[in-house]
Amino acid sequence: MGFFQFTEEQEMLRKAVREFVEAEIAPHAAEWDEKHYCPVELFPKMGEMGITGIFVPEEYGGAGLGHVERAICLEEISRYSAGLGIALMTHHLGIAPILYFGTDEQKQKYLPDLAAGKKICGLSVTEPGGGSDFMGLKATGEFKDGQWVINGRKCFITNASVADVDIWAVVTGQDEKGRALMTVFIIDKDTPGHAPGREENKIGLNGSSTGDVICNDVVLGEEAVLGEVNKGAKIALSAIQEIGRAGMAAISVGILRGCLEEGVKFSNERILYGKPLNRLQAIQFIIAENRVAYEAAKLLTYHAASLKDAGKPCANEFSMAKLFATEAAIEAAKKTIDLMGGYGCINEYPVGRFLRDAIATIPAGGTSHIQKIIIAGNAIRGN
Ligand SMILES: Cc1cc2nc3c(=O)[nH]c(=O)nc-3n(C[C@H](O)[C@H](O)[C@H](O)COP(=O)(O)OP(=O)(O)OC[C@H]3O[C@@H](n4cnc5c(N)ncnc54)[C@H](O)[C@@H]3O)c2cc1C
The missing domain is CATH 1.20.140.10 (Butyryl-CoA Dehydrogenase, subunit A, domain 3)
Incomplete structure (x- = not known):
């Protein structure tokens, strides 16, 4: 393992984020926890500081920095509010598949608002049948008359009730050995049939929302497919x-x-x-x-x-x-x-x-x- 040192720019970023956290997060963290409140109003502010789009390239409205810088932001925020920390971390978790696997149109459509914190992202993989059994997903995507129809229920999803953009992993086929083939879709929150379900009352991380997300005959065009069909795993x-x-x-x-x-x-x-x-x-x-x-x-x-x-x-x-x-x-x-x-x-x-x-x-x-x-x-x- 190599010896790790922060650059001067990274130390400056840490200082700026720490000042922001001490002013805007530390005084409220206990109240968010008590009230089970995710402070979504901070996302645009974190956007102005480059935090929400930290590793998104500048051409898509991000800070154009990397994953060390992302960890600095998450460490500083979670020093006072790990709840807000997981809300932000999951926002990044939804952004990454669009950035690394999206088409240029998908990136142009979604990344600027997500990087600016004007919209919030989530990633819906886990299902009631067991999160550890990643290949055992039951949610399905069926291709009918040139459109995809998505059905299923996801659980324990961070940002479930606050996300504007939801990345969904569903089963769309089987390989020759009968193993599930997955496809990943980008779903806008207002798409008919897509809705948050029950909100969980968690033991901790209560500055974030966690709950079910349901797709009930959600109809999507082919432009909603992220990456290639059946290669979403x-x-x-x-x-x-x-x-x-x-x-x-x-x-x-x-x-x-x-x-x-x-x-x-x-x-x-x-x-x-x-x-x-x-x-x-x-x-x-x-x-x-x-x-x-x-x-x-x-x-x-x-x-x-x-x-x-x-x-x-x-x-x-x-x-x-x-x-x-x-x-x-x-x-x-x-x-x-x-x-x-x-x-x-x-x-x-x-x-x-x-x-x-x-x-x-x-x-x-x-x-x-x-x-x-x-x-x-x-x-x-x-x-
Ligand atoms: C705060 C929070 C936020 C989350 N956010 C998201 C999110 O944003 N998106 C999302 O998709 N999911 C999210 N999850 C879900 C999370 O990924 C799952 O809870 C996790 O994968 C475990 O799945 P499970 O809860 O179904 O437990 P299970 O898979 O049912 O596991 C039960 C127990 O069995 C053990 N176990 C399972 N398989 C094995 C094995 N092969 N060998 C040994 N032991 C095993 C587990 O370690 C555990 O102790 C979140 C969960 C929490 C608590």
Whole structure:
């Protein structure tokens, strides 16, 4: 693994995003969580800063930057609101298939408004039959009289009730061995038959909306097909692997920094036995463990992002970053709650929310079990 360093421009971006986050996000994060509110009004503001279209080329209205810069934005936002972090990360998750597999017409039609944060994007893959069983999708696309008819129900979809543009993966055929062939479609939210369904009441990440999306005889023209018919599995998988897991890792790096900073702040201010709490070695051990976890998660995440920006294979690296960072964030939040004694259990402090948010990061982008299967498979094959 190479040694990773941020450029001066990346440090400047971090500073600008941090100032924005401290002014516009930090003061409201607890309220969004409590009210289960996704602050969609911030998307145009994030658009002005280049955040919503961070890796979209300038010709389509984006900032023309890369995936390291994307991770910087997600880390900074998730330091205070991992809920808004996952809403933004999923917006990018929907943009990526259009950018990497769309026709020029599709890019011209969708990317400028999405990059500007005037519209919000989502990616609908998971179904009630099981998210881990990626090839077991039941939603269908049927080609009839020159048009596609889409039917199915997706669940656990981030931005379900706020997305203007929805990327759908459905089954459109079978190969000679009877395995499902998938096609990916771009669906505008107002298309008749397409609608959000039930909204989930989640344990955490409540600055985002998560729920069902339903397609009931949704009729689409051929211009809605993303990439090639029956070759959509690659499109959906690459988005999940290199944008979804990347995003969940960066969000967890933000949570880890939150735990570290809140633990240090509390232990500096809390007086016990007439001295700051941080004089106790047991407390220092927690701070040290949280610091190491944060630095390790950061290295794994930004290293994988730098591979993506260099056009190198990075799916396995993102799986490792996602597995490590999400699990470490749960541990760090629990330890920080312990460090704070009774105060750790009081919702005036954000650490309880960090723990709930961290737990909710595990399934999003594929569970820890699935990451381990991928990482072990690669190791066994010598990758
Ligand atoms: C906050 C949040 C946001 C999400 N956002 C989106 C989104 O925007 N779009 C989207 O499409 N999906 C989204 N998801 C869904 C997510 O991708 C799925 O929850 C995830 O893939 C797991 O699927 P499942 O929940 O059906 O669990 P299941 O697949 O039913 O898994 C149940 C259990 O079995 C284990 N398991 C499954 N297969 C194996 C195996 N082969 N070996 C060992 N263990 C296994 C799992 O690890 C888990 O412990 C989101 C989920 C959450 C929680």
